[in-house]
Amino acid sequence: MPAQAIQYLDVRWLPPPEPFEHIMDALNSLPDTDALQVLIHREPFPLYDVLRDGGFVWQVTAFENGNFEILISRAT
């Protein structure tokens, strides 16, 4: 089922683990049908294990300026 709405979260240039903390907070309050689009300045490898364990799926887009966009939604 495609996400009904996308919530945006910009965690660029926050020191670790603040990006992770903000993403977790946003996912905890994310409605089941929505998706979360995260903009971050480095690829958050440790996040992926947590997303997998939490029943989420995600898509990663790498930009030329070094930033990454992670689109996260619940696995159906």
Added chain:
Amino acid sequence: MNIASLSTDQAPPISVPLRFFAVAPLFLVLAALMLAMSDGNPFAAAQTPALLAATHCITLGFMAMVMMGATQQILPVVIGSPLPASRWVAWLTSVPLGAGALSLCGGFMSGNARLFNLAWPLLGVAFLVFIIAAMLSLWRATAKNVTKTAILLSICALAAAVTLGILLARGFATGTALDYAALSVAHITMALGGWVMLLIVGVSYQVVPMFQITPAYPKWLSAVLAPALFAILLLNLALLLTGAEQTWIAAAGISFWLLAVCFALVTLKLQSQRRRKVADATLNFFRLGMVSLLLAALLWLVALLLPAFDMPLRLLSAIAFIAGFAMSLIQGMLYKIVPFLVWFHLFRGGVNAVKVGIPNMKEVIPERLMWWHLRLHGGTLLVALLAPWWNPAAWLAALGLLLQGILLGYAVFTGIAVYRRTLRRIELLAV
């Protein structure tokens, strides 16, 4: 840093680094007491018993204690290779290091040969275990980066510094005729210029860009700095031990300090380019450290130009290096590492940890405590630099050190208490 390697499997148990960090502040308190127990101004000469005892209390009991604990945490993260038998290594390094530091300082204060004879085997065991474990970890690592090279060279320098230190301590105990002046300079150079400087350089390559959100260190610097510093230190060691002319030794010294200045200036420039201009106590500890490194270099170079003031200027350079550069960076990093470890290890609690609510990293140690410590540390450094000429400054420096030890100890135990409290709630939920 390849954050992918920051895996829960690689990291040692939290008790491994925390035991080092919990004990270390106690040695700042002891160093302060040793300065306070001195007959007269302990800073009046470079080698008063109280100053030697307090210096080793700081360099072994505080600095080496934190550096060895931090290295056991850093190696798995940065090069993806944990230390073997991490709990055993932690016990066999922290306990003999603490006991050895106490004995050595007691030896300096009392001149008792038995204490020196007790100290050097204890310190020998602590450092030997650490060096072997760290070398095994480095040898097994497949990752290749500038931090790995700097840490490897730092540990080689530590091996040389410890060998020279043991030689000196045994010499004091047995009254053996040695060239104490040359050996002492060689020992100090390898310990501070090698082990301390190179480890800070290697760790800075990771910590500054990642936690302070700055551009990376330029490749022209990071690729050559640690090997160049190490090569100069080896040359300096050879010159000192073969009784070479002072001109050559001075040339090696100038080369070392120019590279150190380069490192400090580049770090300060990177910090001025950070992406988030938010006030941060740990960043300011780091900046104070870099400015102190510049001051240490300046004082050492001026001492060459003014031979009549050689002793006080070199003493001030050593104070700027140890209390200003090394202590600022170590304390600043502790205020980052302890909350990060608490957060990271609680996060390992999985789903239950998320349900209980892991404290935000900024909630682990109150920020205002870090700012108070920074001001106290800056004040202590200032009075310590005045201490050789102004007796009341020596007592104020001791008082500052005492308060810093108490404050840092309180901060570390606050972090441990937050960890234990939250862990108990996670475990209760799991029952």
